[in-house]
Amino acid sequence: MLIRIYEDVFNITNRLKEIDDSYFVVYNTQKKKFEVHSSKQKNTYCLTIQNGGLDARVVPLVLKTRRENYQKIIDEMDRANEEIEKENKRKIKDLCEDKAKEMFSYAKSHDDANFEDAYKTRWA
Numbered sequence: 001m002l003i004r005i006y007e008d009v010f011n012i013t014n015r016l017k018e019i020d021d022s023y024f025v026v027y028n029t030q031k032k033k034f035e036v037h038s039s040k041q042k043n044t045y046c047l048t049i050q051n052g053g054l055d056a057r058v059v060p061l062v063l064k065t066r067r068e069n070y071q072k073i074i075d076e077m078d079r080a081n082e083e084i085e086k087e088n089k090r091k092i093k094d095l096c097e098d099k100a101k102e103m104f105s106y107a108k109s110h111d112d113a114n115f116e117d118a119y120k121t122r123w124a
Helices: 012-019 059-063 067-109
Strands: 002-006 023-028 034-040 045-049
Touching: 012 023, 012 059, 034 059, 045 059, 059 067
Parallel strands: none
Antiparallel strands: 002 023, 023 034, 034 045
């Protein structure tokens, strides 16, 4: 069930109306979270407020997630994904280097080992 919020302690509902008259806030009793909706849209849902309550963080979040800023958000997500991919590749490279060094160190320390038969099948 959605309960519409008309007034709040920090005046967030009115501050959102200053950004866009169509914005309104509801409390979703199933999710136990606040949501921002817009009456301009057929499906009025805009976003869920994750931090728990109506406070000063809501206004910048709504400004950031407005339709006019969608390209900035997509670019930001792409940059973040590229950084994650670079980090994952670096971790794989480091792991491969460590394993190669470990194998080299093992081979170097076992000079007397016979590696010619290492890949041959031995039958009893």
